[in-house]
Amino acid sequence: xxxxxxxxxxxxxxxxxxxxxxxxxxxxxxxxxxxxxxxxxxxxxxxxxxxxxxxxxxxxxxxxxxxxxxxxxxxxxxxxxxxxxxxxxxxxxxxxxxxxxxxxxxxxxxxxxxxxxxxxxxxxxxxxxxxxxxxxxxxxxxxxxxxxxxxxxxxxxxxxxxxxxxxxxxxxxxxxxxxxxxxxxxxxxxxxxxxxxxxxxxxxxxxxxxxxxx
Amino acid sequence: xxxxxxxxxxxxxxxxxxxxxxxxxxxxxxxxxxxxxxxxxxxxxxxxxxxxxxxxxxxxxxxxxxxxxxxxxxxxxxxxxxxxxxxxxxxxxxxxxxxxxxxxxxxxxxxxxxxxxxxxxxxxxxxxxxxxxxxxxxxxxxxxxxxxxxxxxxxxxxxxxxxxxxxxxxxxxxxxxxxxxxxxxxxxxxxxxxxxxxxxxxxxxxxxxxxxxx
Numbered sequence: 227x228x229x230x231x232x233x234x235x236x237x238x239x240x241x242x243x244x245x246x247x248x249x250x251x252x253x254x255x256x257x258x259x260x261x262x263x264x265x266x267x268x269x270x271x272x273x274x275x276x277x278x279x280x281x282x283x284x285x286x287x288x289x290x291x292x293x294x295x296x297x298x299x300x301x302x303x304x305x306x307x308x309x310x311x312x313x314x315x316x317x318x319x320x321x322x323x324x325x326x327x328x329x330x331x332x333x334x335x336x337x338x339x340x341x342x343x344x345x346x347x348x349x350x351x352x353x354x355x356x357x358x359x360x361x362x363x364x365x366x367x368x369x370x371x372x373x374x375x376x377x378x379x380x381x382x383x384x385x386x387x388x389x390x391x392x393x394x395x396x397x398x399x400x401x402x403x404x405x406x407x408x409x410x411x412x413x414x415x416x417x418x419x420x421x422x423x424x425x426x427x428x429x430x431x432x433x434x435x436x437x438x439x440x
Numbered sequence: 441x442x443x444x445x446x447x448x449x450x451x452x453x454x455x456x457x458x459x460x461x462x463x464x465x466x467x468x469x470x471x472x473x474x475x476x477x478x479x480x481x482x483x484x485x486x487x488x489x490x491x492x493x494x495x496x497x498x499x500x501x502x503x504x505x506x507x508x509x510x511x512x513x514x515x516x517x518x519x520x521x522x523x524x525x526x527x528x529x530x531x532x533x534x535x536x537x538x539x540x541x542x543x544x545x546x547x548x549x550x551x552x553x554x555x556x557x558x559x560x561x562x563x564x565x566x567x568x569x570x571x572x573x574x575x576x577x578x579x580x581x582x583x584x585x586x587x588x589x590x591x592x593x594x595x596x597x598x599x600x601x602x603x604x605x606x607x608x609x610x611x612x613x614x615x616x617x618x619x620x621x622x623x624x625x626x627x628x629x630x631x632x633x634x635x636x637x638x639x640x641x642x643x644x645x646x647x648x649x650x651x652x653x654x
Contacts, residue, residue: 266564345619346563349556350480355621363622390623391613391632399605399612405559405619407569408577409604414648418605421649422640431639434628 253279254286258300263336266343267297294347294354301340302361305331311369317377317427321396322420324370326413328397332404333411342404367393377427387432395423467493468500472514477550480557481511508561508568515554516575519545525583531591531641535610536634538584540627542611546618547625556619581607591641601646609637 257278261270272293276283290296308331312323332338348358367390374392377383399419403411426432471492475484486507490497504510522545526537546552562572581604588606591597613633617625640646 268564342563346560349560349619350482359620359622363620367622388632391629391636394613394616394623395609395633395636398614398616399608401619402608402612402615405563405615406573406577408573408581409608415605418602418646418648419609421645422605422609422637425643425645426636426640429639429643431635432632434632435635 250279250281250285251289254281254289254296255300255303258296259304259340262297262300262343263340266339267294267347270297272296292353294351295357297340298344298354298357298361301337301344302365305337305341305362306365308337309366309369312373313376317373317382318420318424320373320377321423322416324373325396325400325416325419328400329411329416338404345401345405370397383427384430384433386434387427387430388434391432392423392427395419395426464493464495464499465503468495468503468510469514469517472510473518473554476511476514476554476557480553481508481561484511486510506567508565509571511554512558512568512571512575515551515558516579519551519555519576520579522551523580523583526587527590531587531596532634532638534587534591535637536630538587539610539614539630539633542614543625543630552618559615559619584611588641597641598644598647600648601641601644602648605646606637606641609633609640 254275257275258270260278261274265274270293272283272286275296276286279286286296290299309324309327312320312327314320314323332341344354344358348355370393371389374383374387374389378385378387396419399415400411403409403415409415468489471489472484474492475488479488484507486497486500489510490500493500500510504513523538523541526534526541528534528537546555558568558572562569584607585603588597588601588603592599592601610633613629614625617623617629623629
């Protein structure tokens with residue numbers, strides 16, 4: 227357990243009025259990410275974040291509409307910085323690298339714990355769900371679908387391959403193991419998911435057959 | 441919103457002492473499933489379940505150690521009855537039928553809402569997580585893995601195919617869409633997941649390659 231005395235290595239910022247400085251913003255997001263990872267969203271308080279960031283509570287209330295939106299932005303900031311754009315030149319290399327980066331970021335880490343906690347809270351809080359979809363799901367999927375689009379453009383995968391089904395087959399099993407915790411997110415997992423998705427897609431199995439549109 | 445007046449069509453049971461009758465047990469589980477679906481686990485109270493089941497609270501406390509374990513048993517009872525054993529004679533038919541049954545059970549239903557709510561609560565309650573794994577995850581996976589075992593026995597899939605990775609590729613995308621709600625759980629989804637998993641597995645992509653064990 228960390229104590230709640232402000233960390234003096236964090237920038238001390240006194241703000242008055244609207245223009246939040248970038249330093250204050252970074253301090254607040256860093257503190258929020260820390261508190262979220264340690265305590266979860268439910269136990270997190272604006273007071274604790276303000277203390278650790280060395281800012282007044284009013285500064286936080288001016289910048290974020292709720293605890294949930296602050297936690298979400300703090301998480302995204304941390305998470306997205308660990309998922310660099312990938313372009314290895316082949317769909318197999320891209321899927322493996324993307325999945326590997328995801329596993330490294332979440333497996334047994336505080337980021338993974340925050341991710342699981344946020345997904346749980348999103349199920350119980352429809353308002354947070356809207357922000358979650360807009361700021362996380364859409365953004366991450368938008369980044370990732372480029373690897374499939376490139377593979378189709380290169381002629382590696384058949385035209386008409388359903389990008390969404392491929393995304394769900396890559397990340398669905400990963401989130402499943404993260405949430406249910408039934409099996410390890412290890413290198414063998416990455417290799418097998420990659421091999422299965424690439425083999426299926428190259429065989430044309432991701433192209434919807436006429437008459438199956440439901 | 442339903443009111444909380446006891447439903448007289450439910451069996452009225454007066455129990456004293458240990459031996460709970462099967463009728464009381466069924467009434468309690470039915471009432472718990474109802475309250476869980478309507479209000480979620482957090483809002484559910486033993487009092488409300490007792491009122492609807494027409495039993496005393498003590499009867500419930502004698503039979504279940506916590507609200508969570510009661511909710512879990514009530515959910516399982518309902519969920520497992522909707523997932524009949526499947527044996528169509530081919531891996532493609534089995535995967536399609538199993539996934540279809542799952543989608544029909546959870547898609548836009550109160551069962552699906554309860555499932556999502558329970559998975560969320562499991563992330564926030566480690567004790568419930570233990571029961572969840574033992575009574576739900578292990579049971580459901582045990583039932584489902586038989587379809588892969590049979591396909592290997594028939595020679596439809598190569599020996600050494602990783603049953604767990606196949607399970608995760610079938611149900612991972614399904615849970616992913618259920619939890620994230622980003623895309624529809626429709627017939628096209630069932631067809632594409634089935635086609636991808638079967639094509640990948642028939643190509644031998646579910647067999648771990650030596651040297652990739654992580």
